[in-house]
Amino acid sequence: xxxxxxxxxxxxxxxxxxxxxxxxxxxxxxxxxxxxxxxxxxxxxxxxxxxxxxxxxxxxxxxxxxxxxxxxxxxxxxxxxxxxx
Numbered sequence: 617x618x619x620x621x622x623x624x625x626x627x628x629x630x631x632x633x634x635x636x637x638x639x640x641x642x643x644x645x646x647x648x649x650x651x652x653x654x655x656x657x658x659x660x661x662x663x664x665x666x667x668x669x670x671x672x673x674x675x676x677x678x679x680x681x682x683x684x685x686x687x688x689x690x691x692x693x694x695x696x697x698x699x700x701x
Contacts, residue, residue, distance in 0.1 A: 650691030657687020 661683015665676040 648691070648695050650688055650695055653687040653691030653694070654684050655687070657690070658684035661686070 658680050661679040661681070662676060664683070665672075665679020668679075669675040
């Protein structure tokens, strides 16, 4: 059978961390999403350009630029709409 007399120090130690956890529960900062969308859009444009032209370098670079631009614009639009709320 467990001996509860040995758990008193443990209980006070655990309660110390519960107080700290509740203090930091609301501290969340939302970061911007446009860098992620820019990178993902650029990679998708790169892949689409490569598959569509079998590796023609000028078309792949154009696909990269168009995809990155589309990702940037979409990410900025999402950031602006989330700030309005």
